[in-house]
Amino acid sequence: MNIGFIGLGNMGAPMAANLAAAGHNVVGFDTVDVTVEGVSMVTSAADAVADADVVITMLPNGDILRAVAAQIIPAMKTGAVLLDCSTVDVESARAVAADADAAGLLPLDAPVSGGIGGASAGTLTFMVGGSDTAYDTALPLFDIMGQKAVHCGASGNGQAAKICNNMILGVTMIATCEAFALADKLGLDRQAMFDVVSTSSGYSWSMNAYCPAPGVGPQSPADNSYQPGFAAELMLKDLRLSQQAAQAVDADTPLGQSATDLYTTFVEDEDGKGKDFSAMLPRFETRRRT
Numbered sequence: 508m509n510i511g512f513i514g515l516g517n518m519g520a521p522m523a524a525n526l527a528a529a530g531h532n533v534v535g536f537d538t539v540d541v542t543v544e545g546v547s548m549v550t551s552a553a554d555a556v557a558d559a560d561v562v563i564t565m566l567p568n569g570d571i572l573r574a575v576a577a578q579i580i581p582a583m584k585t586g587a588v589l590l591d592c593s594t595v596d597v598e599s600a601r602a603v604a605a606d607a608d609a610a611g612l613l614p615l616d617a618p619v620s621g622g623i624g625g626a627s628a629g630t631l632t633f634m635v636g637g638s639d640t641a642y643d644t645a646l647p648l649f650d651i652m653g654q655k656a657v658h659c660g661a662s663g664n665g666q667a668a669k670i671c672n673n674m675i676l677g678v679t680m681i682a683t684c685e686a687f688a689l690a691d692k693l694g695l696d697r698q699a700m701f702d703v704v705s706t707s708s709g710y711s712w713s714m715n716a717y718c719p720a721p722g723v724g725p726q727s728p729a730d731n732s733y734q735p736g737f738a739a740e741l742m743l744k745d746l747r748l749s750q751q752a753a754q755a756v757d758a759d760t761p762l763g764q765s766a767t768d769l770y771t772t773f774v775e776d777e778d779g780k781g782k783d784f785s786a787m788l789p790r791f792e793t794r795r796r797t
């Protein structure tokens with residue numbers, strides 16, 4: 508396929524490289540100077556998309572996505588797929604999809620989980636919103652860039668799935684960290700705490716697969732001085748998107764709001780920026796009940 512790829516940052520660059528390595532013709536555009544193996548770089552977004560059967564965007568936020576979409580939608584071939592893999596607000600995803608649809612394009616929102624490691628290894632999970640026709644066209648590309656794709660329904664539903672998942676993740680990580688800090692103060696050994704909880708009803712991905720306590724459970728960023736991993740500021744971005752969406756549809760999400768408030772404090776007022784999101788545990792360790 509001819510693929511246009513816009514936004515070749517930490518995630519986009521390895522995704523584009525994997526598509527090129529699989530034999531696709533990938534033309535890339537980014538506002539900063541980047542070199543990606545196998546990808547021909549051009550100097551405008553419109554040039555990157557003119558001949559593309561599928562255009563992939565991997566951009567920082569919804570405003571940038573809207574601005575890029577306004578440039579590329581008129582330049583794309585009728586019937587081409589516009590596949591946005593960025594994590595953005597549901598409203599922006601749906602607005603861009605409506606514009607693309609009106610222009611005779613096939614829009615998909617397909618945010619990912621799996622991080623930079625998953626992007627490099629081609630093991631991302633895609634959560635996809637859009638039509639069956641668009642999904643079927645993009646499926647071979649999901650197979651190259653990822654290990655799993657789930658078609659979640661109409662446009663915007665990929666983003667909805669992503670922020671609901673990550674709201675659970677933020678809440679369970681905080682719950683796991685505060686429980687470890689409580690266990691410490693109660694004199695419970697961390698290994699014993701892990702052995703019990705990981706096989707009891709308090710288990711979760713945060714405890715079992717990404718344990719925030721160093722030296723306990725499987726290897727995780729806690730074993731590497733809380734180097735990310737999944738940075739606290741990216742967790743905060745997704746939690747804010749979850750609360751923006753909750754506000755828009757009048758959903759009551761008190762724990763999602765609490766998690767957002769805690770990560771805001773951690774990232775903006777404390778030393779959380781640049782640390783893995785599981786560094787909530789050393790934060791709780793040093794605190795007392797207020």
Ligand code: NAD
Nearest residue numbers: 514515516517518519537538539565566567593594622623
């Ligand atoms: P990044 O900042 O490394 O990459 C974004 C790229 O977009 C940059 O290279 C930037 O120069 C480019 N860009 C910005 N404005 C542009 C424009 N107008 N035209 C063309 N290019 C433009 O970010 P990232 O870590 O690659 O993340 C990309 C998206 O993936 C984000 O929405 C993020 O939330 C999501 N995501 C990231 C991770 C992760 O672990 N990094 C995991 C899952 C999802």
